[in-house]
Amino acid sequence: MSKNQIKISNESESVDPQSLFQQFAPSIYFETPKISSKKDWFIMADQVVPATKEAFWETIRRWTMEPQFVIPPVERAEITLNESNEVDDHNGISDKPTETISRTLIPKRKSKDAALMEKIQYFENDKEARVIYEPLDSKLPFYYPKTYRNDNEQQGMLRLEVAPLDTLNPLVTDPKMQYALKTILHKLFKWCIQNRLGYTKKAHHDVLVPRETYQPMYQYMKAKYGPQLVANWTEQTDPKKFVYEDIAIASYLLCIWKQEEAKTKRRQNFVDLGCGNGLLTFLLSSEGHEGYGIDIADRKIWPALSGKKKDLLRVQALYPAKAIYPNTEWLIGNHADELVPWIPIIAAKSGANCKFIVIPCCFYGLDGTRSLSLPLSATLGKYRAYTDYIKDIASKAGFHVEQDYLRIPSTKNIAIIGRTRERDQNDNELAESVARASQAFVPRKTDREKEEERQESLKKPKLEK
Ligand SMILES: C[S@@+](CC[C@H](N)C(=O)[O-])C[C@H]1O[C@@H](n2cnc3c(N)ncnc32)[C@H](O)[C@@H]1O
Numbered sequence: 001m002s003k004n005q006i007k008i009s010n011e012s013e014s015v016d017p018q019s020l021f022q023q024f025a026p027s028i029y030f031e032t033p034k035i036s037s038k039k040d041w042f043i044m045a046d047q048v049v050p051a052t053k054e055a056f057w058e059t060i061r062r063w064t065m066e067p068q069f070v071i072p073p074v075e076r077a078e079i080t081l082n083e084s085n086e087v088d089d090h091n092g093i094s095d096k097p098t099e100t101i102s103r104t105l106i107p108k109r110k111s112k113d114a115a116l117m118e119k120i121q122y123f124e125n126d127k128e129a130r131v132i133y134e135p136l137d138s139k140l141p142f143y144y145p146k147t148y149r150n151d152n153e154q155q156g157m158l159r160l161e162v163a164p165l166d167t168l169n170p171l172v173t174d175p176k177m178q179y180a181l182k183t184i185l186h187k188l189f190k191w192c193i194q195n196r197l198g199y200t201k202k203a204h205h206d207v208l209v210p211r212e213t214y215q216p217m218y219q220y221m222k223a224k225y226g227p228q229l230v231a232n233w234t235e236q237t238d239p240k241k242f243v244y245e246d247i248a249i250a251s252y253l254l255c256i257w258k259q260e261e262a263k264t265k266r267r268q269n270f271v272d273l274g275c276g277n278g279l280l281t282f283l284l285s286s287e288g289h290e291g292y293g294i295d296i297a298d299r300k301i302w303p304a305l306s307g308k309k310k311d312l313l314r315v316q317a318l319y320p321a322k323a324i325y326p327n328t329e330w331l332i333g334n335h336a337d338e339l340v341p342w343i344p345i346i347a348a349k350s351g352a353n354c355k356f357i358v359i360p361c362c363f364y365g366l367d368g369t370r371s372l373s374l375p376l377s378a379t380l381g382k383y384r385a386y387t388d389y390i391k392d393i394a395s396k397a398g399f400h401v402e403q404d405y406l407r408i409p410s411t412k413n414i415a416i417i418g419r420t421r422e423r424d425q426n427d428n429e430l431a432e433s434v435a436r437a438s439q440a441f442v443p444r445k446t447d448r449e450k451e452e453e454r455q456e457s458l459k460k461p462k463l464e465k
């Protein structure tokens with residue numbers, strides 16, 4: 001290792017984090033692999049990493065336990081053995097690992113990809129820290145490099161080495177595999193630096209629904225509805241973005257509703273406020289939940305989604321202060337703009353069994369405008385400040401407020417949920433805000449109305465000069 005690397009990793013903590021992350025510029029040898037010092041191994045890429053050996057080990061442990069964050073087709077790892085060994089190897093001559101782990105990679109698409117058993121060995125001495133991931137099954141999944149073993153590194157230098165099945169042909173020419181290997185190296189580099197900077201994981205996914213419950217539900221919904229919806233999309237928006245995002249949200253809700261049904265013994269029904277294209281309403285209804293969607297403007301795709309359920313998607317301009325939905329279990333507000341802050345209030349009014357989920361997006365206040373002033377700080381971004389504002393309303397409306405980060409492409413992915421009550425809605429401050437806001441709230445004009453107004457204004461005679 002060069003002196004430069006030691007100097008970087010011992011710098012004072014006033015270091016600029018961006019400058020550390022920007023140091024990612026690996027040397028890649030996919031098509032001209034370098035021969036490693038170990039027989040039958042080839043170096044595929046290396047990258048100086050400005051972090052310590054401890055950060056490296058933290059990163060490797062995370063990769064071992066949570067491979068799904070590095071290898072997307074993997075759902076999770078099952079650890080079947082974790083053995084530590086006493087190794088006195090200061091001279092770097094022992095081949096005995098300090099730790100041996102057996103793990104099985106469980107794929108997301110169980111009907112298509114096989115699970116894969118791996119032996120993982122950690123080695124450490126004064127000179128290097130090294131880990132070997134060795135596949136134990138002869139049939140390797142598509143996402144796995146065609147190797148006996150893959151990987152390894154040293155302090156200060158992340159090095160990706162492989163022992164290819166065919167040592168006469170060690171090149172990696174498949175662009176997808178090159179991309180996968182580069183992604184792994186980048187992720188490990190990032191994690192090493194994050195560890196050095198003391199970052200903790202920002203998002204807290206799977207708080208209310210365990211990943212093992214959500215993932216199979218998502219796979220089921222995706223296979224059942226995804227291709228057909230994407231193929232028949234008639235809106236101008238990108239079907240891939242909308243279809244899979246709404247499938248993910250529907251899957252999450254179906255898992256939450258299963259929990260509720262186990263508790264209440266009642267089938268969960270719903271109203272989707274500001275339902276837009278109606279996709280989420282369609283998915284939940286198709287899975288046997290009674291409910292409907294409301295929006296101020298209809299969409300081209302509605303008749304196709306509604307099918308025989310003529311009332312599934314309804315045009316209505318909501319005045320939230322007047323809205324109430326008795327006998328409704330769930331009010332949904334998915335990126336429902338100005339309706340979002342009102343939804344906990346409407347749910348509180350609608351009866352003791354009425355619950356809500358909102359996924360806030362744009363920063364609307366109760367008055368239906370975006371003139372909200374949010375308390376911002378260095379650590380709290382605007383989106384987090386806004387979700388805190390919505391949580392505060394929900395809590396004042398009497399709900400015990402819960403939160404989860406959804407696994408969706410959108411960065412506005414915080415779901416705020418109220419499914420239990422702490423008290424009656426009797427907050428004076430909230431009552432005053434509601435009274436004031438309900439005077440101010442005016443439903444927005446639809447695009448059609450705006451166009452009609454424009455046409456009208458064109459008809460008016462112009463004043464002569
Ligand atoms: C950003 S879109 C989201 C649509 C949908 N939930 C989704 O995620 O694709 C917000 C929707 O809320 C609807 N909306 C806003 N204010 C409304 C009101 N007062 N009454 C009915 N719908 C309203 C808009 O027409 C728009 O379709």
